[in-house]
Structure formats: C-alpha cells, structure tokens
Amino acid sequence: MSRRGTLTRERVIAAAAAVADRSGLAGVSMRSVGGELGVEGMSLYHHVSSKDALLDALAEWAIAKIDLPPPDAPWREAMETRARSARAVFVAHPWSIAMIESRPAPSAALLTHHDRVLGWLFAAGFTAPLATLAFSTVDAFVYGFALSETNLPFQPNPGAEADFAATVSPDPGAYPNLSRSLTELLSSGDYTYPSEFDNGLTLILDAIQAQLDATRVA
Amino acid sequence: MSRRGTLTRERVIAAAAAVADRSGLAGVSMRSVGGELGVEGMSLYHHVSSKDALLDALAEWAIAKIDLPPPDAPWREAMETRARSARAVFVAHPWSIAMIESRPAPSAALLTHHDRVLGWLFAAGFTAPLATLAFSTVDAFVYGFALSETNLPFQPNPGAEADFAATVSPDPGAYPNLSRSLTELLSSGDYTYPSEFDNGLTLILDAIQAQLDATRVA
DNA sequence: ACCTGAACACCGTTCAAGT
DNA sequence: ACCTGAACACCGTTCAAGT
Numbered sequence: 001m002s003r004r005g006t007l008t009r010e011r012v013i014a015a016a017a018a019v020a021d022r023s024g025l026a027g028v029s030m031r032s033v034g035g036e037l038g039v040e041g042m043s044l045y046h047h048v049s050s051k052d053a054l055l056d057a058l059a060e061w062a063i064a065k066i067d068l069p070p071p072d073a074p075w076r077e078a079m080e081t082r083a084r085s086a087r088a089v090f091v092a093h094p095w096s097i098a099m100i101e102s103r104p105a106p107s108a109a110l111l112t113h114h115d116r117v118l119g120w121l122f123a124a125g126f127t128a129p130l131a132t133l134a135f136s137t138v139d140a141f142v143y144g145f146a147l148s149e150t151n152l153p154f155q156p157n158p159g160a161e162a163d164f165a166a167t168v169s170p171d172p173g174a175y176p177n178l179s180r181s182l183t184e185l186l187s188s189g190d191y192t193y194p195s196e197f198d199n200g201l202t203l204i205l206d207a208i209q210a211q212l213d214a215t216r217v218a
Numbered sequence: 219m220s221r222r223g224t225l226t227r228e229r230v231i232a233a234a235a236a237v238a239d240r241s242g243l244a245g246v247s248m249r250s251v252g253g254e255l256g257v258e259g260m261s262l263y264h265h266v267s268s269k270d271a272l273l274d275a276l277a278e279w280a281i282a283k284i285d286l287p288p289p290d291a292p293w294r295e296a297m298e299t300r301a302r303s304a305r306a307v308f309v310a311h312p313w314s315i316a317m318i319e320s321r322p323a324p325s326a327a328l329l330t331h332h333d334r335v336l337g338w339l340f341a342a343g344f345t346a347p348l349a350t351l352a353f354s355t356v357d358a359f360v361y362g363f364a365l366s367e368t369n370l371p372f373q374p375n376p377g378a379e380a381d382f383a384a385t386v387s388p389d390p391g392a393y394p395n396l397s398r399s400l401t402e403l404l405s406s407g408d409y410t411y412p413s414e415f416d417n418g419l420t421l422i423l424d425a426i427q428a429q430l431d432a433t434r435v436a
Numbered sequence: 437a438c439c440t441g442a443a444c445a446c447c448g449t450t451c452a453a454g455t
Numbered sequence: 456a457c458c459t460g461a462a463c464a465c466c467g468t469t470c471a472a473g474t
Contacts, residue, residue, distance in 0.1 A: 007438080029466065042468085043439050051467065098316035098365070111393055118395035128402035129409070136366070136411075137359065137418035144362030145354065147316070175329055177336035184346035191347070193354075200355035207425040225457080247447065260449085261458050269448060 007039060009047045013057045017093065020058065025095040028055075056103050062096035063109040065089045068116055075124040076205055079134075082117065083142045083201055090146035097146050127215060134208045141204055145197055225257060227265045231275045235311065238276065243313040246273075274321050280314035281327040283307045286334055293342040294423055297352075300335065301360045301419055308364035315364050345433060352426045359422055363415055 015036040019028050030051055031041035048054040067085035069078040090097045100110065114135070121131040172179040185191040233254040237246050248269055249259035266272045285303035287296040308315045318328065332353070339349040390397040403409040 030468085031466080040440055041466095042441085045468080046438060111396065115393040115396045118399050122395055122398065128399050129406075131399060132403065132411075133414060133417050133421065136363065136414045137421060140359045140362030140366060140418060141355065142358075142362065143365050144358030144360065147361050147365070148354070148358060175333040177340055178329065178333045180340065181336050181346050181349060185350065188346075193350075196351060196354045199351050200358060203351065203355060203425045203429075204422065207421050211421075248449085249447080258459055259447095260460085263449080264457060 007037060007043060007047055009057070011037060012044055012047045012054070013061050016054055016058055017061055020095045021093060025099070028058075030054075055099065056105075056107065059096070059099045059103045060107045060109045062089055062093055063100055063107065063113060065093075066113070068113060069120075071116060071119045072123070073120060075120040075126075076209065078120045079117070079138055079205065080201065083138060084197075086142050087146050087149075087197060090143075091150055094150040097143065097150065124212070125216065126212060130208075130211060130215060133211075137204055137208070138201070141200055145200065149194070149197070225255060225261060225265055227275070229255065230262055230265045230272070231279050234272055234276055235279055238313045239311060243317070246276075248272075273317065274323075274325065277314070277317045277321045278325050278327045280307055280311055281318055281325065281331060283311075284331070286331060287338075289334060289337050290341070291338060293338040293344075294427065296338045297335070297356055297423060298419065301356060302415075304360050305364050305367075305415060308361075309368055312368040315361065315368065342430070343434065344430060348426075348429060348433060351429075355422055355426070356419070359418055363418065367412070367415070 012033065016028055016033045019032050019036050023032070029041070030044050033054070034041035034044055037043075044054070048057060066089050067081055069081050073081075117135055118131055121134055126134065230251065234246055234251045237250050237254050241250070247259070248262055251272070252259035252262055255261075262272070266275065284307050285299055287299050291299075335353055336349055339352060344352065
C-alpha cells in the first residue's frame with residue numbers, strides 16, 4: 001500500500017482487511033497493519049483505540065459487504081440474495097466467518113442487518129416464532145456451510161476434489177462410506193460440493209414456506 | 219493442576235483444554251499450559267511438536283467428546299443424538315467450534331466421524347446425493363447455530379435476555395422489527411432461544427425424511 | 437495533531453546445559 | 456530421557472519525545 005495521504009480510520013481498517021486476506025487473522029498485528037500503510041504500528045492508536053477495537057471494526061467491515069435487499073423485497077428472494085451474498089463474502093474473506101458472530105458485543109451493523117431480515121418476514125405475514133425459526137435456521141446454515149466450505153479440501157483449485165478422493169480412497173477399509181460416497185458422486189459426472197449450498201438453502205426455505213402457508217390457512 | 223506424575227501427551231492436551239475453557243483460545247500459550255502442569259512451557263515440546271500440533275490435538279479432543287451412536291442406529295435418531303451432543307460440546311467448550319473445521323488438515327477423528335454418519339444414511343437407503351445433502355445441511359446448521367448461540371447475549375445467565383431486550387427496546391425507531399419480535403416472544407411467556415435448536419433441527423430432518431420417502435416411492 | 441522510538445511484559449521456538 | 460534457562464525474534468501497549 002502507499003503512504004500517500006494522511007491516515008484515517010477507514011484506511012486503517014481497509015489495510016487490516018488486506019493483511020487478513022493475505023496472511024490470515026493471525027497475521028494481523030498492529031505492526032503489520034502499520035507496515036501495510038508505510039507507518040509504525042504505534043501510529044494506529046490515533047485512529048483505533050486498541051487491537052480489539054480494530055477487530056470489531058473489521059467485523060463491521062465484513063457485514064457491510066453483505067448484500068441486503070430493500071425492506072420491501074419479497075421475503076424468499078431477499079433471504080436467498082442475502083444468504084448467497086453472505087456466503088460469497090465469507091469465502092472471499094475466510095477470517096470473517098468466525099469473527100462476525102464471535103465479537104463480544106453485537107455491532108450496530110449486525111443489529112441493523114437482523115432488523116432488516118425480520119422486516120421482510122413480518123411484511124410477509126410471519127408470526128414472531130416462525131420468523132425467529134426462519135431467521136435462526138437460515139443464518140445457522142449459512143454460517144456453518146461457509147465454515148465447512150472454506151476449510152474443506154474442496155474447491156480452491158479444480159484438482160482438489162480428486163486429491164481428497166485420493167487421500168481417502170486408498171484406505172476404503174478405514175472409511176468405507178466416505179469412499180463409497182466419493183466414488184458415486186464423482187463418477188456421476190457433474191457433481192460439485194458447492195452446489196450443496198443451494199440445495200440446502202432450498203430445502204430449508206421450502207420447509208419454511210410450507211409452515212408459512214399452514215399458518216395462513218389456519 | 220498438580221505436578222504429580224510424569225508429563226504425557228494426554229495430560230498436556232487436557233491441560234490445554236482446561237486453559238482454553240478458563241481463558242479462551244487466546245489464553246492458550248505454551249507457557250500457560252506449562253504453568254497449568256507445574257512445568258516450564260519449554261517442557262511441552264517433548265510431547266507435542268509445536269503449538270499448532272497442540273491445537274490440532276485439541277480439535278481432536280473436542281470431536282472425540284461428541285456422542286456418536288453405533289453404526290446400526292436408525293438414521294434419524296442417530297442424527298439427532300449426534301447433533302444435540304455436538305451442540306452441547308460446543309457450548310461447554312466455545313473455543314472448539316471454529317477450531318474443529320478450521321484446522322488445515324481434516325483429522326482422522328473427523329473423517330471417522332463423517333464416515334459413521336454416512337453409514338447411517340446409506341443403511342437407511344439414502345442415495346449418495348441425498349446423503350450428502352442431509353449431512354452437509356444438518357452439519358452446517360449445528361455449527362452455525364452453536365456459533366451464534368455461544369456469542370449472542372442470550373442464555374449464559376437467566377437475566378441476559380431481558381438485558382438484551384433493554385439494550386434494543388429503548389430505540390425501537392432504530393430496530394423496530396427486532397423490538398417487535400422481542401416483545402412478542404417475551405410476552406408470550408415460555409419462549410427461550412435455545413429451543414430454536416430443536417425447532418430448526420426438526421424442520422431440516424422432516425424435509426430430508428420427505429425427500430427420502432419420495433425416492434423410495436419413485 | 438499526528439507520528440515515532442524506546443521500553444515493558446508478553447509470545448513461539450531453538451538450543452546448549454543440566455539431571 | 457526429560458526438564459530448564461537463556462536467548463532470539465516477535466507481540467500489544469504506554470509514554471515521553473519529536474514535528
């Protein structure tokens with residue numbers, strides 16, 4: 001990064017995100033972020049009060065990148081758009097997954113986010129209990145899927161799935177069901193693990209829709 | 219902890235888990251784990267090759283605590299038992315959630331775990347694609363729910379929900395849907411957030427069961 | 437007002453030295 | 456064989472000093 005221009009809180013946060021993308025969360029130190037900006041680590045304390053505050057800001061930075069349809073969007077489309085966007089952000093910035101929910105205090109950005117989601121559901125006639133079920137189930141699925149996805153040996157490069165198969169298959173005695181599953185999926189041709197995201201999301205949203213329809217009839 | 223007896227790999231791992239339970243993952247240092255055992259941090263290197271190896275071992279330690287029904291258990295009961303047990307382990311040891319899936323290499327314990335789960339499903343007549351959908355969806359839900367649950371201001375102490383309501387309610391203008399939701403849920407009397415776990419799990423398993431029945435008929 | 441250098445109390449890890 | 460103390464290159468953070 002350049003040392004052009006004066007330091008701002010925004011530039012500090014962006015630099016921290018860049019370091020995290022490149023070196024992981026463990027690589028984020030006050031000195032390394034300073035280095036990214038051509039400045040000593042100690043200078044950052046004029047813009048963030050502590051490293052913990054910087055991490056809070058980083059969590060907000062990631063949340064803000066999630067696409068959030070307008071309040072009057074139809075609930076199912078809105079939930080799908082947000083879920084896909086959240087997943088894309090988590091995959092692009094793997095350090096953000098555990099962080100968004102794990103910061104001690106829920107940020108204003110997170111609360112705003114939650115409020116918007118509940119708004120779509122209430123507008124569609126969800127009761128509070130059903131809205132909570134829909135929200136917590138979809139959210140848990142998205143977080144959990146992204147968590148698995150970014151750390152499984154699938155995807156990053158095209159050959160990884162075959163590599164994984166090679167790791168497991170040699171010992172079908174130890175992992176018979178895992179190798180059976182891999183064999184069947186890979187031999188069927190067009191299987192890709194990432195498509196499980198849409199499959200799971202559809203499964204959950206269909207089930208929620210059925211419950212919503214049931215409350216309307218009743 | 220006591221300094222009785224000689225150091226073993228098992229005692230080192232157990233001590234690390236105790237430190238993590240008490241001080242969080244950030245509190246786990248070679249020196250702090252050594253201190254837990256009445257020994258210098260440097261002594262641990264005779265039993266684990268690095269701090270990273272210790273963290274890998276810690277991830278396996280947590281996985282091993284998850285209740286895994288026998289291979290011939292009926293699939294739905296087995297999935298429920300495992301999901302509830304996993305959640306209990308994650309809540310008891312919050313540091314384990316992000317860790318189990320985020321260690322670079324999937325451990326043998328994790329692969330064995332996966333293999334057992336697929337075994338229940340294949341025995342019940344699941345196709346490989348449906349088994350994968352069931353597995354990845356339930357798993358994502360369990361991980362994601364635990365991730366939210368351990369970091370939301372619900373639950374740890376009985377008054378926390380009311381505290382949270384107090385934090386949000388004062389400004390219904392900023393979070394109208396959130397306050398509406400909280401008001402309706404809390405006023406209805408017997409609502410507790412943790413019960414959303416069973417609700418979400420049932421929603422997902424019912425949907426999977428319906429798909430399984432559909433493949434059987436076809 | 438903003439940045440810095442030195443300092444403090446910590447890290448993970450290596451290694452020669454003790455028993 | 457197992458444990459230790461000193462040492463190295465790092466941390467986050469404070470603070471007096473520079474501009």
